[in-house]
Amino acid sequence: MSRDEAGTDASTGADTGASTRAERIEIVTRGEGRRSYTPEQKVRLVAETLRPGATVQGVSRRHGVCSSLLHRWRREARGEAPQRxxxxxxxxxxxxxxxxxxxxxxxxxxxxxxxxxxxxxxxxxxxxxxxxxxxxxxxxxxxxxxxxx
Structure with a gap:
C-alpha cells in the first residue's frame, strides 16, 4: 500500500488523514451565553479599531467580538445617539x-x-x-x- 504526499492511499484514493499540510479548524460554540464587556475592554477594542490599517472586521475576528458591537461602541464613543x-x-x-x-x-x-x-x-x-x-x-x-x- 503506497501513500502520496497528501496522505491518500494511491490504490484506492481514500484519504487516510495523514496529511503533511497543517490546517486550522475553528469550532464556534454558542453554549456560553451572552458575554458582557467592561468599559475598559470596550475602550481598548474601540481604540484598536482606530489604529492605522486596522479594520473593525479584523479586530472582531481577532477577539471573537461581533462586528456590530464594535460599530455600536464606536458610535457611542463619538457621542452619537443610538439608532432607533x-x-x-x-x-x-x-x-x-x-x-x-x-x-x-x-x-x-x-x-x-x-x-x-x-x-x-x-x-x-x-x-x-x-x-x-x-x-x-x-x-x-x-x-x-x-x-x-
Whole structure:
C-alpha cells in the first residue's frame, strides 16, 4: 500500500488523514451565553479599531467580538445617539360599516359613495381615517403612521 504526499492511499484514493499540510479548524460554540464587556475592554477594542490599517472586521475576528458591537461602541464613543428602528405598523381594530345598516350616524364631511365601500380606521389619538376598500394597504399604513404623530 503506497501513500502520496497528501496522505491518500494511491490504490484506492481514500484519504487516510495523514496529511503533511497543517490546517486550522475553528469550532464556534454558542453554549456560553451572552458575554458582557467592561468599559475598559470596550475602550481598548474601540481604540484598536482606530489604529492605522486596522479594520473593525479584523479586530472582531481577532477577539471573537461581533462586528456590530464594535460599530455600536464606536458610535457611542463619538457621542452619537443610538439608532432607533422604525416600528412596524401595528394592526388596529377595524369596524366595517355598511352604508345601509349603521348602529349610529357616522359623521362625514362628504357623501358616502356606495359604489366604493369605505373602511373607517379610528387611530389611537382619536383621529379617523376613511379609505376605500380598494386602497393600497402600504399607503394606508403610511397615512395611519403619519396621522398618529
Amino acid at each position: 428602528r422604525v416600528p412596524a405598523p401595528r394592526l388596529l381594530p377595524v369596524r366595517l360599516v355598511s352604508p345601509e345598516v349603521t348602529d349610529a350616524p357616522v359623521p362625514s364631511s362628504r357623501p358616502v359613495d356606495t359604489a366604493d365601500p369605505q373602511v373607517e380606521i379610528v387611530l389611537r389619538n382619536g383621529r379617523v381615517l376613511r379609505v376605500g376598500m380598494t386602497a393600497d394597504p402600504a399607503a394606508v399604513a403610511c397615512l395611519a403612521m403619519a396621522l398618529e404623530t
